[in-house]
Amino acid sequence: MAGGNAIRGSRVGAGPMGEAERGESAPRVVISYWCFNGHETKPSFAQEPGMVVPEQWDCPRCGFPAGQDQENPPSPPKAEPYKTHLAYVKERRSDAEGAVILDEALETLRNRGLIK
Template structure:
């Protein structure tokens, strides 16, 4: 008997509910325009916070609201360089002293690549 009641009905493709007595939520159309000139509208609830940007459905670029809503500026942290981190650990005077010390060792042949010091060692021996 159950087979007869479903015969001819497209299950999942058709709703048997009646729309009488149903109250839809209030909606609004929000317009956006991308940098390539594509304009489109998105349907949103009246209660929703309207975003300043939306992805363009045609080209995928970021689109700005036609209503003039501006995106919030994000506070960007300045990039910390190697020099900034080095100055957190040592003063410039300490760094100058270390540089002088290392240059003396390098010029004296105590540190550095061996090929730079071969000729100076032979001269000292003879």
């Protein structure tokens, strides 16, 4: 059962800060962004001289990029499958080049007496 102490965990002067104590907030502008899935996001930006509003914004619901044109939202990024180190090596070298390198490495090991 709670002790009923109303000021427990608070300090002197604590309380909600109102507009008067914080000062006036900067004027804001709300921009709508739409993603490929049709989600609308409305971030607000401070209205300042020289303010540049971003062309794209990440959708907080699906993570796709969102644009300001509802009819033509940006397309989702293409997800490339995970490539192994061997896949990257095979992109740079042909099978014939790989065989030559393997033969050189095996010859080096044979000269050291590590393999027969």
